[in-house]
């Protein structure tokens with residue numbers, strides 16, 4: 001068994017500190033903020049070492065990491081010619097990664113902390129080594145290459161489109177009843193008054209309901225709706241007593257229709273996103 005003298009050093013820097021521990025609690029340590037960075041690592045060694053798709057690490061200056069218990073059970077494995085990984089010899093939890101390439105800081109497994117640190121994960125490193133069954137959809141930078149932290153050409157996340165529909169408006173004879181209907185479809189109620197209804201849709205669009213004449217029988221609402229899983233939504237709306245029509249294919253989608261209490265026919269379509277973030 002091998003432990004680092006630095007890992008046993010007491011922090012002398014004032015500042016907030018956060019405790020971390022292995023699964024069994026034998027190893028206990030404290031980091032004194034600030035941390036240096038926080039990143040998801042997709043390298044094959046992290047993957048194998050943790051049995052996980054990727055591992056989230058933060059960096060801490062060596063003197064800000066203090067081992068409080070378990071120096072006798074902490075095992076260090078020399079995982080490469082420059083790096084070592086330390087784990088609890090009792091429960092196997094991976095805790096620290098050190099490298100002679102960056103001797104002044106230690107990487108610490110974020111998931112071992114008992115409280116929040118001072119930053120969120122801000123990048124993916126060794127992203128080009130990721131497991132091909134890993135589906136990353138966030139908008140963090142994707143770094144890789146030999147060093148693991150080069151900007152990968154053609155790999156940066158697609159930003160979401162910069163604009164979206166702000167408001168759609170519907171005049172209805174019974175604002176409250178129609179608002180309750182749209183809420184049952186999965187919209188978020190922001191206001192529900194007899195003379196004004198406000199509901200929020202995915203993407204931030206707001207539906208405004210205000211008092212008006214009943215539409216001509218069979219009128220289709222001036223907007224349609226989309227759902228992720230058309231069949232599951234159909235089943236849910238059926239169970240909720242909303243009496244959806246049968247699912248029918250149309251030129252671009254599959255769809256069904258619901259009739260709102262206002263009398264408007266509302267078409268519900270299968271998703272047609274491009275596959276890029278929306």
Ligand SMILES: [Zn+2]
Nearest residue numbers: 022024088091
């Ligand atoms: Zn342990």
Ligand SMILES: [Zn+2]
Nearest residue numbers: 041042043046
């Ligand atoms: Zn790694």
